[in-house]
Amino acid sequence: xxxxxxxxxxxxxxxxxxxxxxxxxxxxxxxxxxxxxxxxxxxxxxxxxxxxxxxxxxxxxxxxxxxxxxxxxxxxxxxxxxxxxxxxxxxxxxxxxxxxxxxxxxxxxxxxxxxxxxxxxxxxxxxxxxxxxxxxxxxxxxxxxxxxxxxxxxxxxxxxxxxxxxxxxxxxxxxxxxxxxxxxxxxxxxxxxxxxxxxxxxxxxxxxxxxxxxxxxxxxxxxxxxxxxxxxxxxxxxxxxxxxxxxxxxxxxxxxxxxxxxxxxxxxxxxxxxxxxxxxxxxxxxxxxxxxxxxxxxxxxxxxxxxxxxxxxxxxxxxxxxxxxxxxxxxxxxx
Amino acid sequence: xxxxxxxxxxxxxxxxxxxxxxxxxxxxxxxxxxxxxxxxxxxxxxxxxxxxxxxxxxxxxxxxxxxxxxxxxxxxxxxxxxxxxxxxxxxxxxxxxxxxxxxxxxxxxxxxxxxxxxxxxxxxxxxxxxxxxxxxxxxxxxxxxxxxxxxxxxxxxxxxxxxxxxxxxxxxxxxxxxxxxxxxxxxxxxxxxxxxxxxxxxxxxxxxxxxxxxxxxxxxxxxxxxxxxxxxxxxxxxxxxxxxxxxxxxxxxxxxxxxxxxxxxxxxxxxxxxxxxxxxxxxxxxxxxxxxxxxxxxxxxxxxxxxxxxxxxxxxxxxxxxxxxxxxxxxxxxxxxxxxxxxxxxxxxxxxxxxxxxxxxxxxxxxxxxxxxxxxxxxxxxxxxxxxxxxxxxxxxxxxxxxxxxxxxxxxxxxxxxxxxxxxxxxxxxxxxxxxxxxxxxxxxxxxxxxxxxxxxxxxxxxxxxxxxxxxxxxxxxxxxxxxxxxxxxxxxxxxxxxxxxxxxxxxxxxxxxxxxxxxxxxxxxxxxxxxxxxxxxxxxxxxxxxxxxxxxxxxxx
Numbered sequence: 001x002x003x004x005x006x007x008x009x010x011x012x013x014x015x016x017x018x019x020x021x022x023x024x025x026x027x028x029x030x031x032x033x034x035x036x037x038x039x040x041x042x043x044x045x046x047x048x049x050x051x052x053x054x055x056x057x058x059x060x061x062x063x064x065x066x067x068x069x070x071x072x073x074x075x076x077x078x079x080x081x082x083x084x085x086x087x088x089x090x091x092x093x094x095x096x097x098x099x100x101x102x103x104x105x106x107x108x109x110x111x112x113x114x115x116x117x118x119x120x121x122x123x124x125x126x127x128x129x130x131x132x133x134x135x136x137x138x139x140x141x142x143x144x145x146x147x148x149x150x151x152x153x154x155x156x157x158x159x160x161x162x163x164x165x166x167x168x169x170x171x172x173x174x175x176x177x178x179x180x181x182x183x184x185x186x187x188x189x190x191x192x193x194x195x196x197x198x199x200x201x202x203x204x205x206x207x208x209x210x211x212x213x214x215x216x217x218x219x220x221x222x223x224x225x226x227x228x229x230x231x232x233x234x235x236x237x238x239x240x241x242x243x244x245x246x247x248x249x250x251x252x253x254x255x256x257x258x259x260x261x262x263x264x265x266x267x268x269x270x271x272x273x274x275x276x277x278x279x280x281x282x283x284x285x286x287x288x289x290x291x292x293x294x295x296x297x298x299x300x301x302x303x304x305x306x307x308x309x310x311x312x313x314x315x316x317x318x319x320x321x322x323x324x325x326x327x328x329x330x331x332x333x334x335x
Numbered sequence: 336x337x338x339x340x341x342x343x344x345x346x347x348x349x350x351x352x353x354x355x356x357x358x359x360x361x362x363x364x365x366x367x368x369x370x371x372x373x374x375x376x377x378x379x380x381x382x383x384x385x386x387x388x389x390x391x392x393x394x395x396x397x398x399x400x401x402x403x404x405x406x407x408x409x410x411x412x413x414x415x416x417x418x419x420x421x422x423x424x425x426x427x428x429x430x431x432x433x434x435x436x437x438x439x440x441x442x443x444x445x446x447x448x449x450x451x452x453x454x455x456x457x458x459x460x461x462x463x464x465x466x467x468x469x470x471x472x473x474x475x476x477x478x479x480x481x482x483x484x485x486x487x488x489x490x491x492x493x494x495x496x497x498x499x500x501x502x503x504x505x506x507x508x509x510x511x512x513x514x515x516x517x518x519x520x521x522x523x524x525x526x527x528x529x530x531x532x533x534x535x536x537x538x539x540x541x542x543x544x545x546x547x548x549x550x551x552x553x554x555x556x557x558x559x560x561x562x563x564x565x566x567x568x569x570x571x572x573x574x575x576x577x578x579x580x581x582x583x584x585x586x587x588x589x590x591x592x593x594x595x596x597x598x599x600x601x602x603x604x605x606x607x608x609x610x611x612x613x614x615x616x617x618x619x620x621x622x623x624x625x626x627x628x629x630x631x632x633x634x635x636x637x638x639x640x641x642x643x644x645x646x647x648x649x650x651x652x653x654x655x656x657x658x659x660x661x662x663x664x665x666x667x668x669x670x671x672x673x674x675x676x677x678x679x680x681x682x683x684x685x686x687x688x689x690x691x692x693x694x695x696x697x698x699x700x701x702x703x704x705x706x707x708x709x710x711x712x713x714x715x716x717x718x719x720x721x722x723x724x725x726x727x728x729x730x731x732x733x734x735x736x737x738x739x740x741x742x743x744x745x746x747x748x749x750x751x752x753x754x755x756x757x758x759x760x761x762x763x764x765x766x767x768x769x770x771x772x773x774x775x776x777x778x779x780x781x782x783x784x785x786x787x788x789x790x791x792x793x794x795x796x797x798x799x800x801x802x803x804x805x806x807x808x809x810x811x812x813x814x815x816x817x818x819x820x821x822x823x824x825x826x827x828x829x830x831x832x833x834x835x836x837x838x839x840x841x842x843x844x845x846x847x848x849x850x851x852x853x854x855x856x857x858x859x860x861x862x863x864x865x866x867x868x869x870x871x872x873x874x875x876x877x878x879x880x881x882x883x884x885x886x887x888x889x890x891x892x893x
Contacts, residue, residue: 033823037831037839038668062831064823064838067573074576075733095576163553165570193558197455198475201553201566204841209446209554212846214456228844287844323575330388334559 025262026057027269030069030082034286036060041285048277049269056265066168066252070096077101083260084269086126090251090312091171093123094319103258105270112274113293115249115310123253126273127288130247130308131172132223132240133159139217143241147180150243151191158197158216164326166201168250169220175318176248178325179311185325189332223247223306228287231301246309252288353697356690357716363756364719367731368585374734375579392562393587399477399552399561400545403484408538411489414641415496416526417634420623430638431497433645434490435864436857438761439813440652441834442550443841444853447655448648449483449555450474458647479555484548488541490645495537495764498806499529502769512623518630521623536767539599540760543592543721564588565724572726585727592722593715600711649857656854659847668836669852673859676816676833679751680863684812686755691717691762691807717763720756728753729824753821758811765807769800805871813860833859 036042046058063069066087073080073096080101088096096102105124112118114128133150135143140157144150150159162170181188197216200206211219223240230236254273256266272278279290280297290298372378421427437445452458453474463469473479507525516524549565556562564584571580663669694717701710720728732749781791819834831839833856840849 032842033835033839034842037836037843039843039845040839068823071573071576071730075730163559163566165566165574166553196558197472198554198556199558201550204838205443205446205550205554207844208841208846208849209443209450210454213447213450213454215450215454225844232844326570326574330559334388334391334562 024055024057025265026059027083027262027265028059028061028081029084029086029269030061030063030072031086032065032069033062035087036062039285041281044281044285045278048281049272052272052277053265053268058269066092073099073101078259080257082257083262083266084254084256086254088123088253088255089168090249090253090315091168091175091318091322092315093120093253094315096255097122097315098319101258102255103260103263105254105256106267107270107274109274111292114251114291116251116312118251120253123255124270124273125251125253125291126278127282127286127291128249128251129288130223130249130306130310131169131176132221132225132242132247132306132308133218134211134221134225134238134240135218136211136214137237137239139214143218143239145242146244147177147188148245150195150241151188153195157195157218159192159195159218159220160197160206160210160216161199161220162203162206163199163201164329167203169203169206169222170199171322172248172250173220174325174329175313176311178321179248179313180245186328186332189329193333222250222287223308224287224289224302227283227299227301227305230304231284231299240306242306242308246311249310249312347700349693349696349700351697352693353695353700353713356693357697357713360690360694360716360719360756360759363732363753364723364728366735367728368582368589368723370731370734371578371582371585371727375582378579378583380583388559389567391560392564392567395561396546396552396563397591399480399484400542402477403481403488403545404538404542406481407485407488407541408492408534410485410640411492411496412530413633413637414489414493415500415530416522417637418493418497419500419526420630421634421638424638426642430642430645431494432861432864433649434494434641435809435813436649436860437487437490437645438810439817439860440487440857441817441819441837441853442548443838444652444850444856445483445487445648446551446554447850447853448651449479449486451651451655452647453479453482458651475555475557477561479557480548480552480561483551483555484545486644486648487551488544489641492537492541493641496530496533498765498803499533500526502803503529508623533764535599536764539592539596539718540721540764542595543718543760546592547588547722547724565726568724568726572730578730581727581730585724588724589722593719596715596718596722597711600715601707652850652853652857655847655850656857657851659849659851659854663848663851663855668831669855672831672833672836673855675747675830676856677859679747679754679832680812680816682751683754683758683815684808686751687758687762687811688766688804688808690755690759691766692804694759695763695767714763718760720753721760725753725757725820725824729821733824750822751815754815754818755811757818757821758814761814762807762811765810766800766803769803801871805867809864809867812863816859816863817856 031042034040042060046060049058050056061082063072066089069085069087070092073082073085076082077099078101085096085102102122104121106121107124109118109124112125114125118125133143144153144157150157161173164170164174177188177192178185198210200210203221206219207221207225210216211221218241221240223242226236226239229238254270256263256270260266274292276292276294276297279292279294282288282290283294283299283302289302418427418430440448450457454460455471455474457474460471463471463473474482503525511521511525547563547565549563549569552561552563553566559566564587568581568584568588571577571584694713698710698713701707701713732753777795781787781795786795817834819838822832822835823838833852837849837852837856840846840852
């Protein structure tokens with residue numbers, strides 16, 4: 001188990017290498033595509049961090065999604081070019097932890113303002129949001145107020161879903177239903193299936209190609225989606241339906257690679273994650289809730305979003321059962 | 336004068352070039368698959384029949400791909416014939432451009448257009464309500480998948496068939512006109528012999544495209560009932576990190592598609608030997624008896640049908656794009672992204688072209704030397720990349736080139752390389768008809784006059800090759816212009832290409848800006864096709880000696 005020993009040694013070395021960041025260092029951050037785009041939070045965060053550290057260079061490497069970040073880490077192993085990975089959500093944490101490539105973040109998590117308690121010392125949350133069904137108020141005046149109501153909705157209420165095998169939101173719905181219904185999940189899937197217009201491979205197809213074209217009154221998305229429409233487009237047309245049973249929670253995290261060549265800089269960056277200078281780019285940039293209380297800096301539209309109860313599974317549980325639950329879903333709807 | 340050996344016209348260069356290209360293609364494909372298999376260690380083929388839904392997926396995929404291919408190819412034949420019969424009508428050029436567009440449309444954008452037209456609330460919905468012919472949800476389920484696949488592939492097939500028909504030598508058309516051949520006679524004597532060698536390969540290409548189609552099948556399929564092998568592969572690779580299952584699925588796909596290709600290649604037969612004298616532009620100059628009477632009506636119907644299939648979804652994208660123009664990134668990323676995309680596309684296009692010419696010359700050389708099997712293998716090798724899922728290719732390459740890859744220029748270079756390989760099958764389809772070059776009598780004549788080497792290439796082969804080469808380059812370039820899958824595999828520093836910009840916009844809710852980016856992408860595609868068409872439209876300028884040109888000039892004076 002030479003690599004493991006090496007990893008342990010490296011993380012020990014990282015722990016010992018205290019002190020401030022070296023001037024002129026580069027920090028490579030693996031993240032997902034939309035984070036680094038011109039209108040995403042990336043550019044503002046990069047500017048703020050580089051101003052803070054003086055002479056360092058923050059370099060984002062964009063991958064299509066959180067799963068791809070995990071996959072890249074897995075393929076690169078000890079040789080990874082990443083110093084920090086940003087974008088692994090709660091459901092990928094257990095897998096990422098099992099790679100033995102990440103080090104404790106060492107950041108004081110007191111400022112965190114999440115809907116759940118957080119005591120993980122490797123993964124540091126930077127934003128969160130609930131999965132939700134977003135509806136078009138022009139097609140649907142009163143959305144269902146609960147999952148039960150959705151299942152019992154009239155024939156013409158169609159929803160657009162995403163596939164749990166290829167999309168984060170799709171997997172979110174799978175976990176949501178499993179959490180709510182447990183053993184009864186297959187039955188619920190079969191019932192929900194009568195309401196489903198189609199199941200797309202990704203969120204973009206569902207939201208952009210179908211929902212925005214008015215194909216169905218409801219789409220599986222995030223509770224924060226209306227914030228974009230209200231805050232950037234100035235339109236109240238799209239809103240999220242609040243279900244009384246509660247909504248499944250997504251927490252996105254950042255973590256530090258154990259054998260990074262720039263441990264001090266990586267640590268500085270993680271500490272920076274929970275400051276207002278980082279967090280103020282999150283609400284309208286990433287269209288998610290900030291991980292700390294932003295106070296006045298939080299755009300007003302976020303007060304108008306739904307605030308449901310949070311449902312979660314432990315990351316290890318997700319890791320252990322994901323395959324089985326996907327099979328269960330497949331067998332329930334793909335007869 | 337040295338005696339002419341029978342090999343004088345058969346230099347060994349084509350074989351060497353072909354072999355090098357074949358090794359490169361097969362090396363890349365087999366290498367990445369092999370890396371995956373090696374990493375996976377243990378393989379359980381039994382999984383394939385133990386998973387009941389996997390068999391169902393396979394059945395469905397075969398069914399939808401066969402149906403899509405049959406319809407796309409079957410309908411493309413009359414469309415291509417009608418287009419060849421009508422060389423001049425208002426909007427013909429527009430229609431041709433639109434046909435070239437559909438193939439390279441990123442699937443997300445094509446889906447947007449298709450949904451805007453055919454969706455439950457699409458442009459056609461009121462008409463459908465009024466006529467009541469189709470169910471409201473016809474875009475979802477098998478009918479929608481087939482519609483989208485026909486939308487993608489019929490124009491491609493018809494465009495390539497038209498190219499083949501237009502390459503028929505002028506003499507043949509003149510003769511047909513003089514003889515006043517009827518429609519049936521023309522079909523037997525001229526049209527079918529030109530299309531027949533093309534069809535099996537074209538069908539195999541379309542089938543492969545439909546078989547491996549991912550976003551369309553899932554989005555329009557209505558649920559996991561209509562799924563594809565690639566979804567299972569995606570899950571195995573990304574969430575479960577089950578490389579063994581991924582490799583197994585990739586091998587299954589490879590086996591099915593390659594069998595089909597071998598079948599197609601063995602059927603296609605040698606291309607028609609009747610390669611004529613004057614290149615291009617000949618078709619339609621001549622009087623055609625079959626262009627009168629009832630055929631006016633049927634041709635009009637076919638062409639209207641093509642326009643109705645093709646234009647509304649594209650128009651929907653344009654409408655959304657114009658609306659989104661103000662939302663285009665105000666910053667500086669748009670122009671560099673476009674330029675970056677173009678440069679990468681040019682590299683990939685030229686690479687694909689070079690590979691295609693090398694493989695086809697090699698295969699032609701082998702066929703002339705009566706090695707049909709070797710010839711088929713060389714040609715089939717070129718299609719290998721098409722049937723290996725991009726995900727497998729990317730991950731395999733990753734494993735091969737570990738520990739690091741995809742940073743900075745290496746990453747871009749690799750993307751260009753893989754794009755070149757992925758565009759290869761399309762380039763081969765286009766260039767293929769032109770490669771046999773000279774007919775036997777012409778070769779003998781050229782040998783007798785000692786026109787060999789560079790002169791032969793420049794004066795005899797090149798004039799015939801330039802238009803197919805230009806079209807092939809255009810297809811290859813635009814394919815890589817619209818590509819997202821490959822570049823997504825390697826990740827990028829914050830310098831996106833145009834399709835990446837588009838996806839970033841989408842995942843950031845900027846869907847109108849994304850439509851505008853898509854419009855820009857389409858404009859680039861049109862630009863590439865138009866430019867290459869224009870550059871090769873005129874016949875090559877022959878550098879007449881000045882005196883001769885003056886004579887000609889004088890002769891025209893009254």
